[in-house]
Amino acid sequence: MIDQRNHHLFQPLLYQVATTLLATSEIAWPIRRLLRSRKDVTTLLSTVEGVDRAAHEVLLRGGQRIPYDTLVIATGARHAYFGRDEWEADAPGLKTLEDATTIRRRLLLAFERAELTEDPAERSAQLTFAVIGAGPTGVELVGILAELAHRILPTEFRRIDTNQTRIMLIEAGPRILPAFSENLSDYAAKSLTKLGVEVKTGTPVTGVSGEGIVLGDQPIAARTVIWAAGVQASRAKDWLGVPADRAGRVMVQPDLTLADDPNIFVLGDTAHVESDGKPVPGVAPAAKQQGQYAAKLIRARLTGKAAPAPFKYKHMGNLATIGRNSAVIEFGKFQMRGWLAWWVWGLAHIYFLIGTRSRIMVLLSWMWIFLSGQNSARLITQKETLKDEQ
């Protein structure tokens, strides 16, 4: 097991770290600890720089070579800026724990700077937040952000009224939550509007800078911009020298292996595989199903059994929260929305967390927030404090 990070991350709750609801250690676990009882697994913290397919070796930064018989690549995706990589510095995305603490720091610093400044224009730019992309991540971010600004922070500031905060959810497509049915998209948009979010659909972003964003040709001063719009697969295609789709995902066979090498599997957000004639979406349930499939196939090969039938993706449904007490859920034809959907969402996510301790801690954090109205993890840390920035 080779990873460049020492922890496994539960990405579906990452937006709650970014918005101060949860602490980092509540949704991430050391890989080593998860695998400690598997004496046949060696975990290495290192960065892969390539694969020598002729020698059957993985190349690590620093020059080490790790031999393999079967290689499974599941190196995920990063956010993509549609060719505008220069936007990243001013519009961070949300894929890693560091991304989440970066966004958390920027959100909190914006309110601090608004309180500190004596310039009304600067104050209003600091109190303007733009989230670009209205999939579940974008919707979940603005929901909590609105509650933070309108329900939690107002009593804590003296010079500013955080109720004046302007929060924009910007989507190039015609509606938010495009993977959901249209009536749930509408419900989510109305709920967000009620929370005080400006929902702007059919609005492509044409510019991002340290000053703010440009919508069409209209500049908007917004000091905090978050990117939730597109993803780009990891560089596995370059390591392997194989064809990929437009998002950089490696084209794999129906059994998740390379066309020219049955001993190399590519899974999850890094793979392009079709099921029922459609590409499998880049979501956690799909990656987990692929992991199980690959394990089954490898085991069949090692024990001389017949290979399983080609991989078939089973869609588990769509879930997204809207603020702290509403959600939309869709399982096939079954739909749910409102506070009961939030609880179903919450229980499902507690269930998917790893380990009893995390489950207890996350449940307690949520209950605490629910009962006290106070978020728990509002710390500005890391080097880039106000001190170092100015």
Add this chain to the structure above:
Amino acid sequence: MIDQRNHHLFQPLLYQVATTLLATSEIAWPIRRLLRSRKDVTTLLSTVEGVDRAAHEVLLRGGQRIPYDTLVIATGARHAYFGRDEWEADAPGLKTLEDATTIRRRLLLAFERAELTEDPAERSAQLTFAVIGAGPTGVELVGILAELAHRILPTEFRRIDTNQTRIMLIEAGPRILPAFSENLSDYAAKSLTKLGVEVKTGTPVTGVSGEGIVLGDQPIAARTVIWAAGVQASRAKDWLGVPADRAGRVMVQPDLTLADDPNIFVLGDTAHVESDGKPVPGVAPAAKQQGQYAAKLIRARLTGKAAPAPFKYKHMGNLATIGRNSAVIEFGKFQMRGWLAWWVWGLAHIYFLIGTRSRIMVLLSWMWIFLSGQNSARLITQKETLKDEQ
């Protein structure tokens, strides 16, 4: 209330964040939240760059000036390297949350690199840890570090035996815990030796580099070095242009004000004040007593009452933990040591935490560690990951 950080930190448990027992949010709270019900207090996140005593204004970075009638300065201390500031990069100290996560990252990366490398000399240098300074912080750090190496990590690594870890506690003076009675120092030293720590007293450090340390003229390859040896007061003396002691602490009157300005108070680690003919030590109970004294004096002035008698420090005793189930405690003539002392220490610290939530969370974390033997916060985060370093 002006602070360059957005949180108040409970420093006595900082070593537990550095050694993966607790998460950052369990021992730090947003200042704004602590003061939210005090409508007459405005909190500003900013860095002070000076005091204009003639104009009665505090100068903030960025050019803002904040007027005052009474000014209270309690800006603390940083670690000091006795004139060898170049050691800081390789031997970080432990004063802030960032310090704690830096040390945590280095500790965890050292084990990871030992597992990764194929060079025996490098492996042994990665598995050598040196803590310089044997006050409570140094003793508490090596205690948990020894338990981490010998009790928690062995089952998780495959190429290295973390029982081979070498942990050194280095002290220039004749004994560890010099503020304690000699018999408790001896007890602590013996307990640490039993945990596998090499206790080296009367051993000044003459060099620190990325390779390791030099003791006298003997170089020791140690990739992880932690500084717990000396402190230097904040720069308040420069802001005020007043005399200070050797550690940079401002000399104040028995009522904690400047000799030439009764409207400026200096408290805590930044102040040099005598009580019963001895300088008041730089510990949390002393700072809290000074805060209460200053509040009392200011209130007396505002209400026209008689000023209280000069500040008198009441020593509350010494406490230090040794690993996860032993401690030494001293209240005047009363002494305690062993596991019962650990529980007294633990309850005292839970009591001093701020807020019900933190108390519950820290208690749960400790109970979980106690019952499961697994530390909770073993995450390597921040920019300086293995990826960026190599």
